[in-house]
Amino acid sequence: MSADEIRGATRGTAPVPLSVLDLVTVGAGSTATDALRTSVDIAKATEARGFHRYWVAEHHSMPGVASSSPAVILAHLAAHTDRIRLGSGGVMLPNHAPLVIAEQFGTLEALAPGRVDLGLGRAPGTDGATAAALRRSDTLNEGADDFPEQLSELIRFLDDDFPEGHPYGRIHAIPGPVQGTTPGGVQSPHRPPVWLLGSSGFSARLAGLLGLPFAFAHHFSAQNTVPALDLYRQTFRPSAVLDRPYALIGVSALATDEEAEARRQVRAAALNMLRLRMGRPSLFPDPAEVDHYEFSPMEEEFVSSWTANVIHGTPDEVRSGLDGLQKRTGADELMLTSHAHRGALRLRSYELIADAYGLPTA
Template sequence: MNENLPQSNPIPLSVLDLAPIVEGSNAGQSFQNSVELARHVEKLGYKRFWLAEHHNMTGIASSATSVVIGHIAGATTTIRVGSGGIMLPNHAPLVIAEQFGTLETLYPGRIDLGLGRAPGSDQLTAAALRRDRSSGGEHFPQQLAELRSYFHPDGTTKVRAVPGEGLNIPIWLLGSSGFSAKLSAELGLPFAFASHFSPDYTLPALELYRRQFKPSDALHQPYAMIGVNVIAADSDEEAEFLATSLQQQFLNLIRGNPGKMKPPVEDIDSLWSPYEKQIVQQQLRYTVTGSGETVKAKLQQILEETNADELIVNTSVYNHQARLRSFEILAEVWNK
């Protein structure tokens, strides 16, 4: 795994794409945008491009995550492509082993398998996905062990993943609490924390992961990546304006009314109560907006706080060209 290699300075930047569907658009356009974004950030030197599994959400198109990963990998040449993440309790481990074995066979040395234990949706949708209602997050360690056994069988099982068996696909555990931090430390796997929407437990989870980490064949020392929302623009004022789309997303989530991404607004304070504003701002504490230099300075503060080995960036803005520009500005200032 290349995560064992010494890190360059600055630390790597990666991309988390939620394949957003904006108001007035559709899933087809979302996938076209994702391809254009992946090619764009590949040229800019971003390390990996991950897609996240969500279901029953009209504003996110990446429900068939493995399929979209293959689409993105086929449209690019060097950037690592993977899941951020696959919600393993939604699937039979053998199916995921076969899917990612197929992806790795098609695109050797470029596929990451990030795994989470949440449903990626509401409980009713989870039941529709899983059928077996006993397949919950509490069984995640056993499901993970089964999945890993298909890639590296010990000779005791008669079921084989073809393709998949014998392939060295990096497995990451994703989390927003201490559960996955502890499990990834115990197994010696890289860990990605969802700071971009669950900031409160970031530092305790990272400390737990590093303190309890046990070296493994996959990873010799702890490697932690954190999620951050970054909205960069040519001025601080423009970035703050663009960020109101993300703020509206979270406002609608806490109101129980998720939907397609809305255009930015001039006066976000007219849309929320002081209490709602406080909740949204707390959830988006790991959100960085501004011009290039402003964004770089704020990200350096986050790195000093977390000592993260890698940042994975989510940029949720309504205008696709503004989204491309944001990643471009970030790459320019980060590599100075």
């Protein structure tokens, strides 16, 4: 696969393809059902406007994030879309057996042929106690330390190419390639491409050495973005998957019709993150609550730091911020995640950004 083939087809004046990262945000006063309906609405709207991908992130034990089961959500989105690529941003590999992931994403590929991405991370996507419950193990560091081995095993399941004599040589991920080599079988032309996700240099280096596309979490690790992308490009080795580096960055961006509303929503998002960091995760707060919240000096410092990394404001301001970020990082694709208390505001944000770039309407 070449970088040109992996590149999206976003039109208009966007400098690079635009995509969506969805955490299925649940605001105070709403339900997970409301949030999932919003996800369908956003997926359909962004597909119509030429966005390239729609990824869902795995998180656990967070009341304001209803994306604990990416494969289930992606199957639902596949039933409501036709062209946009669907994927995980990402599945946290240490939380799952590689065979389970291979079969889940083989099933998704069968449901939406040729448009499924498998993005993988090595963090738990939650706190330590929840990670232990997910893995039924107290050795939490083992999963991260074994990530390269787990990744290799997963790719072999996806390709059905364990070497002869391997303990798993007679085990096949289904749906998968073995169905095409079985008498009477027809080989599927597609296999979900693997992406590595990261917020530091570990996955950047590994993605480069393996010649895989790389997605960096700029939205919560902005200070590491340029060093990680530099490391990825420096260590990149062409592979059967990719002939040159391809780097996507996740960006927190919110456009609103009025600049003041964007500021209110972003401060609410900052309070939400503050509560998470303090071990008190909550539903996404109503900005009216934040208007009356008395931040301590330390909390206000956190809020200021957090909001500084969110590109927000009017559509033109957001476009300018995204263009500047792309130029500074050289990212090949921007994956936008919009956080707001109400689903309608999240949907509106993507529509406004599409308008700012002159993306086509349906």
